[in-house]
Amino acid sequence: MSHYPRxxxxxxxxxxxxxxxxxxxxxxAHIHFIARELTSVFVALFAVELVLLVRALSEGPAAxxxxxxxxxxxxxxxxxxxxxxxxxxxxxxxxxxxxxxxVMRVGKTRVPAWAVAGANYAAWVVVSAVLAWIIL
Amino acid sequence: MPAHDIVIxxxxxxxxxxxxxIAEAAxxxxxxxxxxxxxxxxxxxxxxxxxxxxxxxxxxxxxHAVDTISGGDxxxxxxxxxxxxQEAPAEMIRLEHWGCPWSREPDGRVAVRxxxxxxxxxxxxxxxxTGFHLLHTLFQTSLKYGNITPYDESFVTRLLVADGRxxxxxxxxxxxxxxxxxxxxxxxxxxxxxxxxxxxTTNGAIKTGDGMAMAYRVxxxxxxxxxxxxxxxxxxxxxxxITEASRGEGGILVNRDGYRYLQDYDLGTPLDxxxxxxxxxxxxxxxxxxxxxxAFVKEQQKGRTIPGPYGDVVHLDIxxxxxxxxxxxxxxVRELATKYVNIDPVYEPIxxxxxxxxxxxxxxxxxxxxxxxxxxxxxxxxACVNINGANRLGSNSLTELLVFGARAGKxxxxxxxxxxxxxxxxxxxxxxxxxxxxxxxxxxxTGGHERIAGLRQEMRDAMxxxxxxxxxxxxxxxxxxxxxxxxxxxxxxxxxDRSLTFxxxxxxxxxxxxMLDVAEAIAxxxxxxxxxxxxxxxxxxxxxxxxxxxxxxxxxxxxxxxxIDYQEVSIxxxxxxxxxxxx
Amino acid sequence: MEKIALEVxxxxxxxxxxxxxxxxxVPLHKDWVILDALNYVKDELDGTLSxxxxxxxxxxxxxxxxxxxxxxxxxxxxxxxxxxxxxxxxPLANFPVLRDLVIEMNDFMAKLNRVMPWVVREQxxxxxxxxxxxxxxxxxxxxxYAMCINCMLCYAACPVYGLEPEFIGPAAIALAxxxxxxxxxxxxxxxxxxxxxxxxxWQCTLVGECSTVCPKAVDPAGAIQRYKVASTTAWWKSKLxxxxx
Ligand SMILES: Cc1cc2nc3c(=O)[nH]c(=O)nc-3n(C[C@H](O)[C@H](O)[C@H](O)COP(=O)(O)OP(=O)(O)OC[C@H]3O[C@@H](n4cnc5c(N)ncnc54)[C@H](O)[C@@H]3O)c2cc1C
Ligand code: SF4
Ligand code: FES
Numbered sequence: 001m002s003h004y005p006r007x008x009x010x011x012x013x014x015x016x017x018x019x020x021x022x023x024x025x026x027x028x029a030h031i032h033f034i035a036r037e038l039t040s041v042f043v044a045l046f047a048v049e050l051v052l053l054v055r056a057l058s059e060g061p062a063a064x065x066x067x068x069x070x071x072x073x074x075x076x077x078x079x080x081x082x083x084x085x086x087x088x089x090x091x092x093x094x095x096x097x098x099x100x101x102x103v104m105r106v107g108k109t110r111v112p113a114w115a116v117a118g119a120n121y122a123a124w125v126v127v128s129a130v131l132a133w134i135i136l
Numbered sequence: 137m138p139a140h141d142i143v144i145x146x147x148x149x150x151x152x153x154x155x156x157x158i159a160e161a162a163x164x165x166x167x168x169x170x171x172x173x174x175x176x177x178x179x180x181x182x183x184x185x186x187x188x189x190x191x192x193x194x195x196x197x198x199x200h201a202v203d204t205i206s207g208g209d210x211x212x213x214x215x216x217x218x219x220x221x222q223e224a225p226a227e228m229i230r231l232e233h234w235g236c237p238w239s240r241e242p243d244g245r246v247a248v249r250x251x252x253x254x255x256x257x258x259x260x261x262x263x264x265x266t267g268f269h270l271l272h273t274l275f276q277t278s279l280k281y282g283n284i285t286p287y288d289e290s291f292v293t294r295l296l297v298a299d300g301r302x303x304x305x306x307x308x309x310x311x312x313x314x315x316x317x318x319x320x321x322x323x324x325x326x327x328x329x330x331x332x333x334x335x336x337t338t339n340g341a342i343k344t345g346d347g348m349a350m351a352y353r354v355x356x357x358x359x360x361x362x363x364x365x366x367x368x369x370x371x372x373x374x375x376x377x378i379t380e381a382s383r384g385e386g387g388i389l390v391n392r393d394g395y396r397y398l399q400d401y402d403l404g405t406p407l408d409x410x411x412x413x414x415x416x417x418x419x420x421x422x423x424x425x426x427x428x429x430x431a432f433v434k435e436q437q438k439g440r441t442i443p444g445p446y447g448d449v450v451h452l453d454i455x456x457x458x459x460x461x462x463x464x465x466x467x468x469v470r471e472l473a474t475k476y477v478n479i480d481p482v483y484e485p486i487x488x489x490x491x492x493x494x495x496x497x498x499x500x501x502x503x504x505x506x507x508x509x510x511x512x513x514x515x516x517x518x519a520c521v522n523i524n525g526a527n528r529l530g531s532n533s534l535t536e537l538l539v540f541g542a543r544a545g546k547x548x549x550x551x552x553x554x555x556x557x558x559x560x561x562x563x564x565x566x567x568x569x570x571x572x573x574x575x576x577x578x579x580x581x582t583g584g585h586e587r588i589a590g591l592r593q594e595m596r597d598a599m600x601x602x603x604x605x606x607x608x609x610x611x612x613x614x615x616x617x618x619x620x621x622x623x624x625x626x627x628x629x630x631x632x633d634r635s636l637t638f639x640x641x642x643x644x645x646x647x648x649x650x651m652l653d654v655a656e657a658i659a660x661x662x663x664x665x666x667x668x669x670x671x672x673x674x675x676x677x678x679x680x681x682x683x684x685x686x687x688x689x690x691x692x693x694x695x696x697x698x699x700i701d702y703q704e705v706s707i708x709x710x711x712x713x714x715x716x717x718x719x
Numbered sequence: 720m721e722k723i724a725l726e727v728x729x730x731x732x733x734x735x736x737x738x739x740x741x742x743x744x745v746p747l748h749k750d751w752v753i754l755d756a757l758n759y760v761k762d763e764l765d766g767t768l769s770x771x772x773x774x775x776x777x778x779x780x781x782x783x784x785x786x787x788x789x790x791x792x793x794x795x796x797x798x799x800x801x802x803x804x805x806x807x808x809x810p811l812a813n814f815p816v817l818r819d820l821v822i823e824m825n826d827f828m829a830k831l832n833r834v835m836p837w838v839v840r841e842q843x844x845x846x847x848x849x850x851x852x853x854x855x856x857x858x859x860x861x862x863x864y865a866m867c868i869n870c871m872l873c874y875a876a877c878p879v880y881g882l883e884p885e886f887i888g889p890a891a892i893a894l895a896x897x898x899x900x901x902x903x904x905x906x907x908x909x910x911x912x913x914x915x916x917x918x919x920x921w922q923c924t925l926v927g928e929c930s931t932v933c934p935k936a937v938d939p940a941g942a943i944q945r946y947k948v949a950s951t952t953a954w955w956k957s958k959l960x961x962x963x964x
Contacts (some may be wrong), residue, residue, distance in 0.1 A: 012311045012637060013732035014815035014823055019881045026788060030878065033926045097925060100941040173771075174828070176869050177779045232850045235838040235901060237858060237865050244852030268778055269865065276836040276894075288828075311817055340773035373750060376776045472776060475795060476750075589762035632766035635733045638818045641766040 036093045042086040095120040137564060139319040140168040140285065141552045143305055144545075145292050145347060146326030147175030149267070149534060150516025152274035153541030154324050154548070159281035162549040168318050170287040170307060172342065172643070175275045179328055179340045180537065183267020184379035184468060186259035187534035189224035191248060195256045197221045202710060204532060207253040207424050208496075208525020209670035209680065210712040211360070211688070211705060216503050216521045218708065220532075220539050227538035228260050236273040237262050239465075249465075250384045250417050253424040253529040253717075257417075264379050264468040270534055287318065291643050293574065295323065295350050295512065296566050302354070302512035303558035306570040310643070313636025315574060317567035319560060321552035322511045324544050325351060325499060329517040330654045332647075334492035334604075335596040338370055338377040347518040349650035351499045352657065356507045357690035357701070359520040360497035361654070362662035362672045365528055366605055368428035370491030371477055372446035378488055380530045382469050383421040385461065386414060387454035389428070390485070391440045397450070398423065401431040404718015409456045419718035426527040426671040427717065429490035433605050444487055451485035458482075490605060494533065496524040496671065497661070500690060500703075505544025511551060515544035522688060526670020578642055584630030588644050591629070595622055595648075595655055603659050608675050612663040619656050620696065626652060657691040657698055664700045665689060682712050723747040723798055724805035725756055727768065730816050738816070741765075742805065745798075753793040753808065754782055757820075770820035777934060780868035783875065784820055785809040790872040790932045811875040813884075827871055830887050833913055834895035839906025851903045864897035864942055866935040873929035873939050879922055886922040887914070889929035889939030896942040899949075915950045923947075 024030035056067035070076055098120050099113035142158060144151050147169055155169050171178065190200050200221040205212050232238055232246065239247045239261050251259040262269040278284055289310040296304045296317060304319035327347025331339025352358050368389070369378045383389075388409060391397045396406045404419035415422050432450060435441055441448035454462060454469070459482045462470055466481075473481045498520035505513040505521075516537050523536060595618075602615025626649065633641040667681035668674050686705055691698040722744045730738040743764055745756040754772055761768050771781040775794040782793045787807050798806070814822035844851065873889035880886050895914055898904045914920055923943045930940040 012817050012823065014817060015730050015732070015738060016815045017812075019813075019878070023878060023881070029928055029931065030926070033878075033924075033928075037924065097927070097944070100925075100927075100930075100938070100944040173773060173779075173781065174824075174869075177771075177773055177781050179774065179779070181779050181868075182774050182776060226846050229846050229850050233838065233844060233846065233903075235898065235903060237862055238850075240853055240855050240858055242855060244854045244857070246850050265778070265866075268868070272865070276831075277838075279832050280835070280837045311823070340775065340779060342773045374775065475777070587762075588766070633769075635731055635767075635818075637732050638769045638821050640769045641761070 032093075036090065039086040039090040042083040043090060045083060046087070091124065095124070137317045137319060137560060137567065138168070138285075139304075139558060139560065141165040141320060142322050142324065142548050143168045143170060143318050143320035144324045144326060145170050145305060146178070146328060146516065146518070147171035147173070147275070147286070147288075148178030148326060148328050148516060149180035149271055149274060149537035150328075150541035150544075151175070151178075151324070151326035152271070152278050153538050154326060154515060154545035155284050156274065156278055156281065157542040157545030158549045159278075159283055161546050162553070163283060165283065165549055165552060167284045168287055168320060169278075169284055170290045170292055170305065170318060172289065172291040172310070172346075174288045175278070175286070176272055177342075178271060179343050180267045180271040180534070182338070182340060182377070183270070183534055184264045184377060185251060185381040185384070186249060186261035186266045186531045187228060187270065187538075188251065188254065188259050188529070188531040189228040189535055190221065190258055191225055191228070191246065191260070192257065195258055199255050200224070200258060203254050203418075204523060204529055205525065205710050206713070206715050207529040208523075208527055209715055210525065210682075210686065210707075210710075211363075211522070211669060212525035213522050213706040214708040214710060215706045217523050219503050220523045220536065223539045224535045227535065227542065231270065231273060231538065234273050234277045237269050239263055249381060250415065250422060251529070251531045252380050252383065252422050252428075253418060254531070255417055259381075259384070259531040261381065263464075264381050264466050267534060290318075291646070292346065292350065293646060294570050295354050296563050297354050297509065298559045298562040298566070301510045301555070304563050306567050308574070308642070310638050313639060315567065315571040317563045319558040319563050321555045321558060322513065322548040324505065324548050325512070325514040325518055326516045326541065327518045329495040329498075330651060331492050331495070333596065333599055333651050333655045333658070334364075335593075335600050336370065336375045336489070337492040338367055338375055339492070344647035344651050345518070345654035346647065346650045347514065348499055348657075349653040351507065351509075351512065351514065352653055352691070352693045354509060354512075355693065356509050356512065357500045357692050358497060358654075358657045358661075359500040359688050359690055359703070360522055360526075360661070361495070361657040361691055362603075362665055362689060363496035363524075363526050363670060364492060364603075364658065365425055365494040365496060365671050366429035366490040367425055367493035368432060368490050369452050369488040370493075371472070372444050372449050372487055372489050374476055375491040376472055376476055377491070377493070378452060378469055378472065378486055379466070380425075382452060382454050382466055383415065385454070385465050386457055387421065387452055389421055389488075390451050390453055391435055392442050393440065395440075396420065397435050397440065398428065398431055401427065401434065402718070403427060403431070416718070423717045424527055425493070425530065429605055430673060432490050442487070447489060449487035449489045452488045453485040454481050455483065455485065494528055496520070496522070496526065496528050497658075497689075501544075503540075503543065504547035505540055506547055511555065513544040513548045513551075515540045519544075526672060574642070578629075578631055578645055579634055579636075579639075581630070584628045586625050586628045586630060588629065588631075588641070588648055591622055591626060592648050592651075595619065595652060598622070599655055599658070603662055606673050606675050607662055609663070612659055615659045616656070616663060616697070619652065619659060623652055623656070653693070660698045660700060661689045661691050686712060721747045723756075723802065725760070726805050726807045727757075727760070727820070728809040729768075729819055731767070731818060740807075747798055747802070749799060751798045753784070753786055753791075753796045753798065753806070756798055757793065757808070768820075769818050778868055780870035783811050783870045783872050785812055785875065790875040792870060792872070792934050795934060811871060813875050813877070813881040814871070824871065826884065827869075827874060827888070827891075830891040831869070831894065834887065834891050835906055835910055835913070836894045836898060838898065838901070838904050839909060840903075841905055853902055857902045860902075861897050861900035864893045864900070864937060867893055867897075867937045868935055870934065872932045872934065876928040876932040878926055878928075879924060883922055885918045887919050889943065890937070892920060892946060893937050893939040893942040896946060911950065911953065914946060915954075920946045920950060
């Protein structure tokens with residue numbers, strides 16, 4: 001059955017309020033959410049940078065050297081520091097949310113939330129360590 | 137004016153069950169489900185403990201019947217009880233098939249728990265939110281049927297009778313204030329109880345006896361209204377219920393001195409809580425509700441209760457069950473006690489007092505839910521079949537909603553098939569009259585002096601002091617007089633709110649109007665019954681008197697005060713005997 | 720007696736175009752909840768104030784409101800927690816207002832209906848054959864999602880619903896999951912057609928506020944994320960193993 005009312009002769013006069021653009025500034029949880037969403041811009045920027053790096057590489061040693069020079073400039077360093085902080089925030093918030101999506105069972109008991117999040121962190125540390133070992 | 141085959145008033149357990157029964161048995165019939173709140177808000181949602189039906193091999197239908205009949209002090213109609221216990225198990229299984237999350241045994245079968253006055257474990261439960269799950273299961277299941285048309289937040293103000301037949305209802309569509317008629321070949325009332333007639337109650341704000349009063353006004357008698365049940369364990373102040381399941385699981389009641397006082401009131405001898413055999417069924421804390429509430433009053437008179445800000449209390453102690461068991465079987469009890477009296481039952485006993493809980497009486501019906509008015513049916517707490525006699529056993533009501541909700545639905549469907557469509561012209565006229573009455577008496581009325589809240593409180597006080605757990609001739613007479621005076625003052629009511637959109641002051645006034653009728657029926661029925669039986673205890677007539685009063689009271693609407701008459705009790709296999717608990 | 724002020728949202732469509740706030744002074748009883756204070760206003764001060772309520776024990780789901788900007792059940796929010804006041808009481812956010820604190824909930828009811836919240840079976844088991852077996856563990860798989868009281872606090876807290884009213888929303892999706900995860904049900908595929916659409920789980924950007932405000936610990940946000948995983952797996956499965964359907 002449908003619970004939509006069959007108003008017969010009269011209709012109620014409803015009051016509707018639109019959400020303002022800055023709806024999210026009143027609450028910490030909302031600011032946190034918007035921050036998490038905005039940090040994804042920096043994730044995208046890293047991807048763009050990688051593409052640029054590959055392009056520079058394909059254009060020959062000179063272009064590659066110029067690119068590396070740019071990366072070493074103070075402005076680039078500051079930007080990277082900022083982006084790194086944003087990425088950490090991004091990853092941490094998402095890892096903490098992972099247990100919501102993943103409900104796993106071992107035998108009859110549900111894997112607790114901290115274990116799911118912990119597994120993510122552990123994987124992060126391992127991958128970072130492997131990368132560090134390759135590069136350094 | 138919308139016209140349907142069957143109009144159901146009430147979207148609680150009984151109303152939804154009736155609607156589904158019709159939708160399944162007669163898919164060609166078109167059902168209107170009218171309710172003053174959205175169905176899932178109905179007070180069935182608050183039921184906690186469970187629903188009784190025989191399922192275990194060591195149990196039998198006869199056991200269930202005997203427990204019910206003796207629990208009701210032999211006032212139950214035994215033929216009806218037999219139908220009830222017989223159809224109960226299938227109803228519960230049907231609910232399981234519809235998805236009700238019944239608590240389970242490790243092997244996957246449905247689990248059952250002990251309950252007050254029941255000889256064996258036969259109470260099906262969904263943790264301690266049985267009513268909630270039952271209502272939501274029924275509501276969600278009802279959504280799949282196309283031939284049920286809901287009228288949510290439509291407040292029924294009156295039953296419409298034409299050609300000696302009930303042919304519809306007048307409603308206020310709350311969201312617009314529009315008064316209209318919903319016509320039908322048959323009408324089923326499933327409007328629930330009237331706990332709000334009393335000051336301290338487990339009942340929600342919507343339980344105001346509307347259906348009882350409406351049936352009463354069109355000449356249908358109210359049966360056994362003097363039998364109102366006090367639940368022994370409500371929270372002081374709010375009246376929020378602490379379920380009997382807390383005692384079924386082994387909780388104990390103690391007085392000021394930590395003494396299990398029930399042993400002084402012929403309810404058996406206590407076993408230590410660590411004893412394997414505790415709790416003993418039909419004994420001590422698992423005695424019937426009427427006897428436990430009465431024991432509280434006696435204990436209070438001896439000065440052995442504990443004083444508190446909302447009157448005296450005793451303690452319900454479940455600490456010995458331990459946190460794990462409490463969290464598994466009684467999580468809602470813990471939530472309610474922590475939230476509303478700031479007491480964690482894992483570490484402290486819960487203060488409790490008797491609070492008004494349930495109406496054994498109601499609209500007089502037969503086992504098919506039919507009333508004396510052709511085309512009018514009733515089921516659920518607003519009806520009185522009567523299977524509960526002078527005292528209902530806990531967990532029989534939810535089952536009753538299902539069994540008799542379904543039966544009333546089928547009977548109304550059969551009636552609708554055999555009768556012509558409603559007489560729309562006559563109904564329309566009555567609808568217009570009703571609209572004028574509401575405007576004249578409430579919305580447009582000026583110059584009144586009384587306020588709803590004042591009259592309502594006086595009515596409740598009169599009921600508590602005159603028609604409470606223990607009653608006397610003088611007290612009841614005083615209550616009757618007070619109610620008559622209130623009825624007069626009600627005519628001088630003044631509302632603040634003149635608007636049409638969601639006017640809750642208007643509905644509060646109409647509810648008070650209904651409650652005054654119900655209160656009057658209770659007080660007069662109680663005054664006329666000069667004996668003590670079950671929940672009706674007369675200090676001036678302390679004995680049960682089968683010669684004079686083994687019969688049902690019928691209260692008829694009759695001008696200034698109700699006319700009282702009587703009806704035979706059906707006795708099939710179990711002649712009246714002494715009620716024995718704990719011996 | 721100490722008093723506390725309530726600033727209550729008023730909207731009477733027959734008298735005013737835009738809402739106003741009206742202030743009432745109520746006694747600050749230690750054991751009073753916001754709902755008690757509103758009932759006091761209605762009984763003693765102003766009979767024209769409208770709001771919904773019934774059970775006053777947090778189970779009927781009628782009395783959701785915004786109190787100082789947070790979505791709460793007014794029968795479970797104690798006055799003393801808002802000392803010294805004033806306390807701002809408004810109707811649930813993100814819903815059209817009918818009058819005062821009463822919102823219109825047709826959209827929510829329609830959404831409940833859409834997710835087919837009933838046991839779907841190809842073949843019904845006859846009642847005579849008794850109950851379906853369900854172990855306590857199988858029961859626990861879906862039980863948390865069966866605890867929803869339809870109070871709609873999660874909708875009021877969900878900015879996605881505020882911005883995109885088409886979104887089926889937290890409680891309705893949790894309810895769909897309640898049946899999907901029930902071993903008696905066979906409606907998973909049918910519900911997927913509704914839940915995997917644009918109006919379904921993919922609208923959710925995981926703000927997570929629905930689970931924070933939920934008074935019954937239903938965790939609708941969790942239900943939605945779990946469903947995203949399930950829906951993605953099913954999609955890949957249908958692409959990679961088309962014959963497995
Ligand atoms: C706190 C509590 C705990 C309980 N626990 C148990 C238990 O464990 N086991 C047990 O067996 N029983 C229990 N009971 C008793 C049982 O829950 C009730 O008797 C039963 O739920 C009543 O159901 P109903 O369908 O008759 O009415 P309700 O569920 O009260 O529904 C009444 C319906 O009628 C509608 N209505 C009323 N008036 C009007 C009107 N004027 N116009 C339109 N619609 C109207 C309402 O909107 C509502 O939908 C308990 C009761 C309470 C209060
Ligand atoms: S999920 Fe929680 S907040 Fe949302 S309607 Fe259900 S109970 Fe209320
Ligand atoms: S009044 Fe029922 S949930 Fe608050």
